[in-house]
Amino acid sequence: MKQPNAAKQHKPLWTKAFLLTSLSNLLLFFSFQMLIPTIPTHISQLGGDDAQVGLVIGLFTISSLLTRPFAGKALDSLGRKHVLLVGLSICALTIAGYSYMAAITLILAARFVHGIGWGMSTTSLGTVIADIIPAERRGEGMGYYGLSNTFALALAPLTGLWLMNAYGFLRVLQLSTCLALLSLLSSLFITYPKPPMPFEKPAQRPTLADRLFERSALLPSILLLCTAVCYGGIVTFITLFGREAGISNVGWFFLCNASMVLIVRPITGLLFDRKGPEWVLLPGAFFTIAGLLLLSYAHSEANLAAAALCYGVGFGSLQPALQAWTIARAAPNRRGAASGTFFSANDLGIGLGAMALGALATYCGSYAVMYRYSVLLMVVFLLIYGWCLWQAKRVVRLFGRTSN
Structure with missing residues (x-):
């Protein structure tokens, strides 16, 4: 057996x-x-x-x-x-x-x-x-x-x-x-591989929105949107933040961030498969918050590197885990629509991060303050995902089954 x-x-x-x-x-x-x-x-x-x-x-x-x-x-x-x-x-x-x-x-x-x-x-x-x-x-x-x-x-x-x-x-x-x-x-x-066929015909004709977007992908896509807005604020304004903070070489942030992502992704991928998404998404969100806070208080290249290492753990954990979770939730014959929904959230988040956080920095007069406020997006991430976990466990207690 x-x-x-x-x-x-x-x-x-x-x-x-x-x-x-x-x-x-x-x-x-x-x-x-x-x-x-x-x-x-x-x-x-x-x-x-x-x-x-x-x-x-x-x-x-x-x-x-x-x-x-x-x-x-x-x-x-x-x-x-x-x-x-x-x-x-x-x-x-x-x-x-x-x-x-x-x-x-x-x-x-x-x-x-x-x-x-x-x-x-x-x-x-x-x-x-x-x-x-x-x-x-x-x-x-x-x-x-x-x-x-x-x-x-x-x-x-x-x-x-x-x-x-x-x-x-x-x-x-x-x-x-x-x-x-x-x-x-x-x-x-x-x-x-041959694209999977639907197991059965839908009871009613799907709407245009149903054809273009995958509903099962909405939850991980919303969570991705929160992380992408933060990332959009980093890639767009990190150079200007460096000038504000008196840091001459902000390239250290990208180098340290990428190095940590290379280390973390294989590890968190195995953790996702063996323990489930919550074992990756919750720590990843907290590391992202810590990275953003450290970045906002950075005044030297050493501080910047520490922020990048912390942010790299979070960023390197969240994006592939959310993508894997998106595919796991979608029906095999809807993976294309699920991927489209997921990557649309990423594009939208980066664009919103460049525009909305830029306006926030102008209003606050400081890129450091902007990064501190962006932490609120990850708090929203935790609240949404925490509520969904609570709902899933409630279903298990009531009916003895899990729900994607």
Whole structure:
């Protein structure tokens, strides 16, 4: 009787499909992250003002956010491969096209199109990896898969800036295009699992909202929104906070944060699989709160590094755990819609963090105070998740069963 369970525990994770999907994701994110610090600089060099520099980020985020729900629906109805290949092709062609655009208006239009490809590609890759990872190793698999994002976040911006300063923006675009094309090439060799079919027809015709968004993904997506707003405030204003606090090199924050994420994600992935989401989400939220508070009081690079290490534990725990939990809650034939809902919350949160926390910093007159107030978002995170845990345990006591 124990043999089936033993076999179930030893389903392979490091398959060819898992490695190729992770590689495709790494190449795509590296290509994208190289442009984050360099395109705004290029716009400024072309004579663009601050508003146009802001539009470079804003238009990309808006188009990506609008695309994700439709991409999720297409993934469930048309299949994973076609949507992914189209999205990656759009990314590669758009990046290559930047080098032929001397007018700021054309670049802004291309950024909108690039956001569409980005929304399709990242939603597709998140859905494909969810199909590939064995259900009993979902937390571990998502943790390892998320390391590809972390590597790109740690190295790509520095690579892009070095290339731009040494050889010019054209070389940045050429390398970014090559990486996007390699991501497309590697995705051609992925063995795509057949998308699951629904077990039964719905009792009533689903609404447009039901087709575009997955209701079971709303809870983890709302929790992700809280963390993404905080993260948006960090990546947008950390440099300005450094000037305010008299810290010359804020790059230490990103380096220490990325290093801790690399260490934490495999560990918390195993913890998620063996103990459940609450064993990861609750400590992750408290570490995030501690990191934000330490950051708000930082006045030296040592303080900044300590804040980054603490925040890295929280950030490295929460995002993959929430993604794994999202997939676990969704029906197999609704994973595309669930991924679209999840990543939409991430895009929306980062955008809100840049706008709302920026307005808050202006009102308070201090980025340090802004970071202290952002702790309230993680308090909301804990209140929502704590209430859901209490409700789930109440159901167990009353009916003797659990609820997702």
